Structure formats: C-alpha cells, structure tokens
Amino acid sequence: xxxxxxxxxxxxxxxxxxxxxxxxxxxxxxxxxxxxxxxxxxxxxxxxxxxxxxxxxxxxxxxxxxxxxxxxxxxxxxxxxxxxxxxxxxxxxxxxxxxxxxxxxxxxxxxxxxx
Amino acid sequence: xxxxxxxxxxxxxxxxxxxxxxxxxxxxxxxxxxxxxxxxxxxxxxxxxxxxxxxxxxxxxxxxxxxxxxxxxxxxxxxxxxxxxxxxxxxxxxxxxxxxxxxxxxxxxxxxxxx
Numbered sequence: 001x002x003x004x005x006x007x008x009x010x011x012x013x014x015x016x017x018x019x020x021x022x023x024x025x026x027x028x029x030x031x032x033x034x035x036x037x038x039x040x041x042x043x044x045x046x047x048x049x050x051x052x053x054x055x056x057x058x059x060x061x062x063x064x065x066x067x068x069x070x071x072x073x074x075x076x077x078x079x080x081x082x083x084x085x086x087x088x089x090x091x092x093x094x095x096x097x098x099x100x101x102x103x104x105x106x107x108x109x110x111x112x113x114x115x
Numbered sequence: 116x117x118x119x120x121x122x123x124x125x126x127x128x129x130x131x132x133x134x135x136x137x138x139x140x141x142x143x144x145x146x147x148x149x150x151x152x153x154x155x156x157x158x159x160x161x162x163x164x165x166x167x168x169x170x171x172x173x174x175x176x177x178x179x180x181x182x183x184x185x186x187x188x189x190x191x192x193x194x195x196x197x198x199x200x201x202x203x204x205x206x207x208x209x210x211x212x213x214x215x216x217x218x219x220x221x222x223x224x225x226x227x228x229x230x
Binding site: 035042044102107 | 150157158160173207218219221222223224
C-alpha cells in the first residue's frame with residue numbers, strides 16, 4: 001500500500017525559516033510534489049523532486065531522499081501570506097502506461113505564521 | 116495562458132440524484148485528473164484521462180465515472196448521490212511531456228453539497 005505522513009500543524013514567526021517534513025512509503029515512486037493550498041482555494045504547485053537532492057525556487061526549497069522515503073519543504077523569510085496548508089504528494093507510476101500516474105496526497109500541514 | 120476551468124463552481128443536490136461536473140484543461144494539456152477533497156479524507160485520486168482513455172483509477176465505487184473528449188475537456192459523473200459525496204471536486208491538467216516531469220495544475224474546484 002501507500003502511506004504519506006506529514007505533521008498536522010505547525011506555527012512559525014514572520015521572517016523566520018520553517019521546515020515541513022514528509023515521509024512516504026509507496027511502490028512505483030515516480031516523483032514527489034509540494035502544493036500550497038489557502039483555505040477555500042485550489043492547490044497551487046510549489047515544487048517537484050524526482051532525483052535526490054535539493055531544489056531551490058526563491059524562498060522555497062524542497063529536498064528528497066528516495067532511499068529514506070523522505071522529503072522536506074523549506075520556507076525562508078516567512079510572510080503572513082504563507083499561512084496555508086502544505087500538501088506533500090507522491091506520484092505513483094501508472095501500472096499500465098509508462099508515463100503519467102496518480103498523485104497520492106498526505107493530509108497536509110496547516111502552517112500558521114504569527115507576527 | 117488561461118488556467119484550468121471548472122463548472123459549475125457550486126452545486127447543491129439531494130440524495131439519489133446524479134450530477135455532472137465539467138473541466139477544461141490548460142490549452143495544450145492533454146491529461147486530466149480528478150480528485151475529491153474532504154476534511155476527513157483529504158485529497159483522494161478519482162481517475163486520470165489522456166487521449167480520451169482512462170489511464171488510472173482510484174478506489175471509488177462505480178457510481179463515480181468520467182470521460183474525456185477529443186478536445187481534452189473532461190467530465191465526471193456521480194450517480195445516486197449520497198450525503199458522503201459532499202466534497203470539493205478538483206480537476207488537474209498536465210502536459211504530456213513524456214520526460215516524467217508532468218506537473219498537475221489544479222482548477223478552482225466544484226463545491227458539491229448533497230442534502
């Protein structure tokens with residue numbers, strides 16, 4: 001089966017750095033995604049990792065270790081608008097086709113940024 | 116480039132009825148996936164379509180079905196609605212790049228309430 005775990009809630013201070021962890025167990029791993037979702041809105045794409053290592057995009061960075069089934073999302077210079085739910089999603093390769101595949105989502109981490 | 120569009124945005128139905136939701140992907144995107152989001156279960160994969168063919172299917176009962184048209188637009192149908200079907204239904208589209216980096220971009224969702 002597949003299992004994705006991430007903390008339910010986190011709180012951080014404006015201007016600080018926060019790391020949101022995600023661990024997963026799945027067969028047919030085909031990439032890991034991070035999405036941000038503000039209340040009442042659709043998830044928006046933040047980052048994608050398929051190889052081990054760190055991917056940096058401005059204030060956001062994401063790390064992946066496939067051997068450990070572990071990823072984290074790092075948010076720097078936190079702003080109030082970063083208060084949102086952060087979703088870790090693993091893509092499980094299609095059992096029939098050699099491309100695409102479904103996303104299996106974690107429950108999301110609700111991040112609150114305080115002044 | 117316009118994003119993913121979903122219609123209708125809000126829908127209220129009663130138990131036993133059926134409903135059809137529509138999704139238009141980003142121009143040039145040929146893959147469409149559907150997800151159900153509820154507070155208790157989070158985001159759960161329903162199905163994925165490419166070139167009018169269902170490539171992946173999640174663990175939902177047969178009351179949930181979908182299809183994709185030649186212009187890549189997709190519809191999903193839920194028959195014999197149950198109270199538990201109340202959820203946000205999200206559509207996501209991706210380009211079929213073939214290099215494993217397909218990122219799914221989400222539409223705003225259809226909020227379905229079953230009374």
